[in-house]
Amino acid sequence: MRFKTIVAILQNEQDAERVLDCAIPLGNRFQSHLIGIHAEALPVPYTSATGFPDTEFLQVSADMNRERADRLHGVFLKHIENSGLSFEWRSLESFSGDSALSGISSVRAADLIIAAQRESGGDAGADVDTLVYDAGRPVLVVPHAGPLTTTFKHILLAWNGSKEAARAAFDALPFIIEAEKTDIVVIDPPESLDETPEEAASEIAAALSRHGAAVSVSVLKSSGASVDDILQTRITETGADLLVLGAYSHSWLRQLLFGGVTRSVLRTAPVAAFLSR
Numbered sequence: 001m002r003f004k005t006i007v008a009i010l011q012n013e014q015d016a017e018r019v020l021d022c023a024i025p026l027g028n029r030f031q032s033h034l035i036g037i038h039a040e041a042l043p044v045p046y047t048s049a050t051g052f053p054d055t056e057f058l059q060v061s062a063d064m065n066r067e068r069a070d071r072l073h074g075v076f077l078k079h080i081e082n083s084g085l086s087f088e089w090r091s092l093e094s095f096s097g098d099s100a101l102s103g104i105s106s107v108r109a110a111d112l113i114i115a116a117q118r119e120s121g122g123d124a125g126a127d128v129d130t131l132v133y134d135a136g137r138p139v140l141v142v143p144h145a146g147p148l149t150t151t152f153k154h155i156l157l158a159w160n161g162s163k164e165a166a167r168a169a170f171d172a173l174p175f176i177i178e179a180e181k182t183d184i185v186v187i188d189p190p191e192s193l194d195e196t197p198e199e200a201a202s203e204i205a206a207a208l209s210r211h212g213a214a215v216s217v218s219v220l221k222s223s224g225a226s227v228d229d230i231l232q233t234r235i236t237e238t239g240a241d242l243l244v245l246g247a248y249s250h251s252w253l254r255q256l257l258f259g260g261v262t263r264s265v266l267r268t269a270p271v272a273a274f275l276s277r
Contacts, residue, residue, distance in 0.1 A: 002030045002174055003112040010038045010072050011099045011126040014144075015116035020079040022142050022272070023114045025150040027085045030174070034087045036076040037106055040065035041097025065093075100126035107135050117144045118267055128266050132247045138171040138276040139247075141266060152242040152272070155182040156235055158227075158261075159201045164246030168276040169204055172244045175274065176213045179242075184208075184217045185234060187227055228264035235271055247275040 008023040010016040020036075027034045069091050080087050094102040100115060107113045113135060115128045132139045142148065152175050159165050169176070176182050189200035201217045208215050222230060235243060247262045265273050 005110045006032045007035045007110040009115040016075045037103040038072045039092040039099040039102035100131040113139045141273045153180045154240045155179045155242045156240040157244045164277045168246040171276045182215045243273045247277040
């Protein structure tokens, strides 16, 4: 399997630079077709003092949106025109103006979606949470800061036995096969009469090994720490450069109300994160 169609979600100029710095090298490696997607909000009519729609405001809003879309298109072309890749640009309009939400129908025919991590307190980013939940395709989330690599040598695969974790593991196979090593991390595996904690990830390890992947299994105890803290500590300790995770293996409402690993990863992971559900 290779990622032959890659979609890059470009919400703003800061996102665009980092997303394209990841998407274009991957596109070259997999000889992909690259689709850039950006959306602007439809101008909302306001009523003037006379009781009629403020047409001047509508026109100014439309012009500003068009200028911003043109700038993003220019950034896209600057990065890709000399890359040798086949590509296309999709400029969309929607009530939300969110490039991730507006592009949902486009991304479902992609092999891989690449988007920027949603930065807390920064400019409004794309709604990557909903993208991961609804797209039905794997999403590679690029961190908003720090070194950016596309040759993932050490992968950390978070494994809890869920269907989402299985989907993520096999969706990420092109990266896992090329990596020097993949560390399958199991945190607090349930006690079972049928298998020991060390055997909790043995089947997925064997399956990935048959594809030629170099894998190992690490069983960790949380000892009261949160799962996302454990994963981030493990990334730092091992030097992993890609986290593979099954997204929203618990209900989205529960994660919305009480927080969860997926939401934390989408905002704070120090390395690129590959998510499927």
